[in-house]
Amino acid sequence: MILDLNFLRSYGLTKYKMFNILLKRLNKNIFIFDFRKFELMISKKDIRPELNLSSLTPDENFQNKVLRPILKLQHDILILTFKNWCIKLKVKLSDIKKDNFREFLDKSFSKNIVIRNLILGIIIGQFTSDEFLEYQKNASEYNRRIFTMAKQRLFDSFDEIKKDGNS
Incomplete structure (x- = not known):
């Protein structure tokens, strides 16, 4: 048949x-x-989760239709990348308390270009050609949104990150 x-x-x-x-x-x-x-x-769009979020501006629309689904799809890779980065820097995740974790994330993202580029690569690598062209029009704003959402995802996954973090 x-x-x-x-x-x-x-x-x-x-x-x-x-x-x-x-x-x-x-x-x-x-x-x-x-x-x-x-x-x-x-296509890459077919494997992304569908999120029904309203948006007012084109930037919010791109965030809700493209960035959020990609971050959700790449969640496990994001966590593994962050844990691996901490291991390479010999950061003791077991010593960091949840109260200090957000500050640690903020410092990591602001001072370390390596983790920023890793996360950008994880997200941008999932763009289609049209999405990449849209991203290039306002890359600095979209980067800010990507890092904000990635930091929030990592913060919300603190227990998962710390669980296996023998670093």
Whole structure:
């Protein structure tokens, strides 16, 4: 049996849901499918979580439609990168209390260009070409928003960061 993607689309299924259906069918060996064509249809936008947030300005719209979903998608990588950075600097996360952690984050992001560039790379690497062109129009404002949201995510994940942080 050959499964037609247009047939699945007519039911309003997202590419992610279609892919899950295809994987289930693959396990049952009941159809033939050319994955090379399917890979071309999945874009970076398709794997991001959808967030329904209202926005008033174009900057807020870009933040809510692009930056927030990417930060949510890359959350685990963000935490691992920060922990690895702390290990390399020999920062004792076990000695930092939650009250001092926000100050530590602020100092880290303001004084250390390495962690800033790592986080920017994690986020910007998920942009599509159109999103990158939009980002370039107001990069300094979007960078500020990226760092603010990343610091807040890291602060909210303090227990998770500290849990495995033997550094």
